[in-house]
Amino acid sequence: MTRTTLRDVVTSARSKNAGPFSVTIDLFLPDLATFEKVRASGVLSPETVGDLYRVPADQVKVHHFQPALAVKISMPRATPGGSPDDTDVAGGQQFAPLLHLGLPAAP
Amino acid sequence: MTDDRISFLCIGSIGTGFRAESLERGLSLGVDFIGADAGSVDGGPNALSGSRSSWPEQVLRRDIELLMLGAKRHGIPLLIGSCGTSGRDWGVDLFADIARKVAADSGETFTIAKIYAEVPAELVVERLESGRVHPIDPAPPYDAAAARRSVRIVGAMGAEPFQRAIAMGADVVLAGRATDTAIFAAIPLSRGFDPGLVWHAGKIAECGTACTEPRSRLDVLHIEMGRDSFVVQPLADHIRCTPFSVAAHQLHEVADPFTLVEPGWIIDMSTARYEAVSDRAVRVSGSTATPAPYTVKLEGVERVGWQHMFMFGLRDPTIIADLDAWQANIEDDIASRCAELLGAEAAGTWETHVRIYGRDGVMGARESDPRGPGHEVFVVVDVVAPDRTTCETVTAVIHYAFMHAKSPGWRGGTTVAWPFPKSTFDLGEVYRFNVHHAMEVDDPMELFRLELEEIG
Numbered sequence: 001m002t003r004t005t006l007r008d009v010v011t012s013a014r015s016k017n018a019g020p021f022s023v024t025i026d027l028f029l030p031d032l033a034t035f036e037k038v039r040a041s042g043v044l045s046p047e048t049v050g051d052l053y054r055v056p057a058d059q060v061k062v063h064h065f066q067p068a069l070a071v072k073i074s075m076p077r078a079t080p081g082g083s084p085d086d087t088d089v090a091g092g093q094q095f096a097p098l099l100h101l102g103l104p105a106a107p
Numbered sequence: 108m109t110d111d112r113i114s115f116l117c118i119g120s121i122g123t124g125f126r127a128e129s130l131e132r133g134l135s136l137g138v139d140f141i142g143a144d145a146g147s148v149d150g151g152p153n154a155l156s157g158s159r160s161s162w163p164e165q166v167l168r169r170d171i172e173l174l175m176l177g178a179k180r181h182g183i184p185l186l187i188g189s190c191g192t193s194g195r196d197w198g199v200d201l202f203a204d205i206a207r208k209v210a211a212d213s214g215e216t217f218t219i220a221k222i223y224a225e226v227p228a229e230l231v232v233e234r235l236e237s238g239r240v241h242p243i244d245p246a247p248p249y250d251a252a253a254a255r256r257s258v259r260i261v262g263a264m265g266a267e268p269f270q271r272a273i274a275m276g277a278d279v280v281l282a283g284r285a286t287d288t289a290i291f292a293a294i295p296l297s298r299g300f301d302p303g304l305v306w307h308a309g310k311i312a313e314c315g316t317a318c319t320e321p322r323s324r325l326d327v328l329h330i331e332m333g334r335d336s337f338v339v340q341p342l343a344d345h346i347r348c349t350p351f352s353v354a355a356h357q358l359h360e361v362a363d364p365f366t367l368v369e370p371g372w373i374i375d376m377s378t379a380r381y382e383a384v385s386d387r388a389v390r391v392s393g394s395t396a397t398p399a400p401y402t403v404k405l406e407g408v409e410r411v412g413w414q415h416m417f418m419f420g421l422r423d424p425t426i427i428a429d430l431d432a433w434q435a436n437i438e439d440d441i442a443s444r445c446a447e448l449l450g451a452e453a454a455g456t457w458e459t460h461v462r463i464y465g466r467d468g469v470m471g472a473r474e475s476d477p478r479g480p481g482h483e484v485f486v487v488v489d490v491v492a493p494d495r496t497t498c499e500t501v502t503a504v505i506h507y508a509f510m511h512a513k514s515p516g517w518r519g520g521t522t523v524a525w526p527f528p529k530s531t532f533d534l535g536e537v538y539r540f541n542v543h544h545a546m547e548v549d550d551p552m553e554l555f556r557l558e559l560e561e562i563g
Binding site: 054 | 150152153243245350351365379412414470475539543
């Protein structure tokens with residue numbers, strides 16, 4: 001049986017700078033049931049996200065935003081936006097690693 | 108004044124073009140003002156440090172002319188914020204020049220207000236020393252030396268400078284750096300509309316039709332506000348607002364979707380409600396605003412140095428099989444070559460960044476994917492040095508090292524795959540944002556200089 005990942009369930013994913021010092025990721029889910037399932041799974045906790053991006057968990061903020069069935073994840077950028085050592089000036093591709101996170105199998 | 112209703116048109120990004128027919132349609136509905144955002148920090152620090160506007164002057168002129176003449180014809184004010192991408196003084200002057208040409212060519216007269224937002228470093232130093240500059244998490248370390256290193260600092264103005272300009276009789280306001288929302292909040296606030304609704308509407312307004320679906324290029328958005336809610340809809344038929352698309356915009360470019368901090372206000376959007384009015388219009392209500400200590404967010408940039416870059420492809424499977432070892436080998440070679448050719452004391456005055464696309468070029472140290480690269484790899488190398496001459500010299504040495512980097516699989520070896528005959532590219536002076544702080548002010552106008560001018 002193949003593993004279910006966030007990529008299999010999200011309807012849309014995006015990331016963008018939130019000012020020059022933060023990057024913010026939005027994952028959109030298809031319905032309230034999936035939204036609640038992802039929330040309950042804990043897969044998008046500050047700890048798991050922090051491990052994945054190598055950012056301390058206390059710097060990762062996770063918000064569940066029901067009006068848009070979205071999970072928003074914000075963290076400090078690796079370097080201020082557009083600095084000479086930046087690799088993603090607008091932060092537009094920073095969401096991608098999250099898509100590979102596995103979800104627990106349906107009960 | 109206690110109007111029951113106010114409506115306005117929202118332009119999300121002057122200089123990227125919007126549909127003239129959408130503007131006409133919006134104006135024909137009878138609106139009270141046009142607001143337009145011209146700024147962004149997403150392109151990095153260069154707009155603030157001194158490069159040109161992000162958008163071509165021909166498109167800026169086209170957008171500004173349509174807006175000025177449309178507003179004039181309908182007798183309503185036009186408010187533009189963050190002129191010239193960064194909102195530095197140069198941007199205000201650029202937009203004022205364009206406005207003068209529009210006035211001269213059309214034979215119309217206008218009263219323009221120029222509001223300058225650059226802040227002297229010494230004022231920031233004084234406020235730092237009196238404990239009146241506060242970090243906005245996440246913030247870099249910031250002290251008097253950092254403020255003095257800044258080549259330019261701007262403050263993001265709130266609603267009050269726009270209100271002052273309108274009260275003084277301006278019909279076109281050309282503001283330097285402003286919070287995106289303040290452009291749209293100024294007039295509704297001065298007419299007594301609910302601050303929670305007003306700021307929430309400003310948040311939706313600031314990107315024009317980014318709150319619509321399907322996703323398409325930015326166009327003109329229409330907002331009509333009453334006493335207890337506002338209705339938002341696009342003016343082009345091929346896009347629509349849905350409760351989902353408008354709610355999703357509450358997430359746009361903010362770290363926290365529930366709280367908006369504006370000069371003098373904190374807005375709680377956690378209680379916002381979104382309801383469909385039709386298949387293309389959405390009613391929004393429920394956000395609340397609370398007065399807060401008046402602070403102005405600072406943006407500043409400091410010079411890092413001069414940057415050159417070069418790039419190439421790899422297809423040799425023996426290199427791709429162990430990129431880390433290949434890279435380490437070259438870095439050793441670079442270190443010894445630079446020490447020989449440039450002197451040991453020069454080491455440490457420059458830095459290089461090697462971005463290996465196929466491995467971790469996009470994510471850098473934040474990459475966690477264990478899969479190796481595919482059959483080819485792209486490499487971008489840059490060098491940052493204190494000045495142009497050092498940068499050229501170091502880049503040449505490093506470029507040569509990569510040109511003759513050994514393939515571990517073969518005796519001898521050739522070179523990597525250069526996509527262009529031009530070897531290295533001069534990226535010029537480079538900068539870094541160095542402040543993410545809010546500064547207390549004695550008066551909302553304190554940092555901003557307002558000049559009225561009759562044109563045409």
